[in-house]
Amino acid sequence: MEKRELVILGAGPAGLTAAIYGRRAGLDVLILERGMPGGQITITDEIENWPGVQHASGQELADSFRRHAEKFSPEFRDATVTSLEVRDGRKVVVTDKGEIEAEAVIIATGANFKRLGCPGEAEYTGRGVSYCAVCDGAFFEGEEVAVIGGGNTAVEEACYLTQFASKVYIVHRRDSFRADKVPVERAMSNPKIVPVFNSVVEAIEGGEMVERLVLKNVKTQEISHLPVAGVFIFVGTAPNSGFASSLVETAPGGWIKTSPKMETSVEGIFAAGDVRDTFLRQVVTAAGDGAVAAMAAYSYITEQLHLQKVLFEPKRVNALFYSSIDEAQVALVARAEEWAESKGISLTVVDGYRSLRMMEKLGVKELPTAMVLHEGKEISRARVSSVEDLEIFCR
Secondary structure, X not given: OEEEEEEEEOOOXXXXXXXXXXXXXXXXXXXXXXXXXXXXHHHOOOEOOEOOEOOEOHHHHHHHHHHHHHOOXXXXXXXXXXEEEEEOOEEEEEEOOEEEEEEEEEEOOOXXXXXXXXXXXXXXXXXXXXXXXXXXXXXXXXXXXXXXXXXXXXXXXXXXXXOOOOEEEEXXXXXXXXXXXXXXXXXXXXXXXXXXXXXXXXXXXXXXXXXEEEEEEOOOOOEEEEEOOEEEEOOOEEEOOOOOOOOOOEOOOOOEOOOOOOEOOOXXXXXXXXXXXXXXOOHHHHHHHHHHHHHHHHHHHHHHHHHHHHHHOOOEEEEEEEOOOOHHHHHHHHHHHHHHHHHOOOOEEEEOOOOHHHHHHHOOOOOOEEEEEEOOEEEEEEEOOOHHHHHHHOO
């Protein structure tokens, strides 16, 4: 089986930033991408909130990220991840092109737009139903279209569609948009945009192509028909986490839970970007997540490789686990190392405060603790509070 240090799943802003930081830290980095690299920003017409760049298209920003990552020479591979597994402590990424064992994995697979689930949606997808205004807007030159949703994406994409469509209806279930003030003001000042509040889509109908929407007013329950040639759906996102949802802990909806270091509930597996359970999902937050995840993965990999070498590879190991933030324990370690050197005894000192994962792996719950390992297997352990205790234990 192929073995790599850091495998990053996804080549959007989070994944590409993680690749930059991982390679700069000296890690062997493999990025698994599916289809067009760049993530959801590639289908965003305008980005005005990336610091230092006042205006850029999503594709331009995605291309810039990709070129920046390529400068540090990670390996890019087009593959679909089908599952993420842990086998005998080994992290295995299963793809449609084979299996890869990784020292650490960063899940940066992002999210996809949700479907309405109404009659006609699946039937007319590609025949008038779209989830990408940038991709399909030009097909509706001079036509009337509808945008479904009330958040930033829906309102911003509605503004974009006015470049092509003669009229753009924004259908929203509430009586006001959830989007930020600036895009709402821009939309409401555009004569081509018509809001349809307090309404939901009951069905999408037509012949060969979309011809109309069946709408229901949520307050009056009145049913009406809205003639349109196209329907652009922006009603939220769902995480691309299904391949790992049975392995790592997730929040309702499938969003992956992480610590501030982007650690998931599984040792050595991290998550970054829109797939994560987080308050804000933007390009800038995804990039920040990717940087944190990469450096946390670097710390994990170097720690694990070092501890694996000093604890599990030698035939016999006398180990002392302590806390580096406890002055008494730090003083004990200094005396213990002097004693071990004077007696010609090999003593491996492990900072349990900084090596929580290894503590968990070995079941060490109290510090300081001494342990004897033989070819990686525990022979004995004991709580120690003095050099004398350690001397007795090591006999």
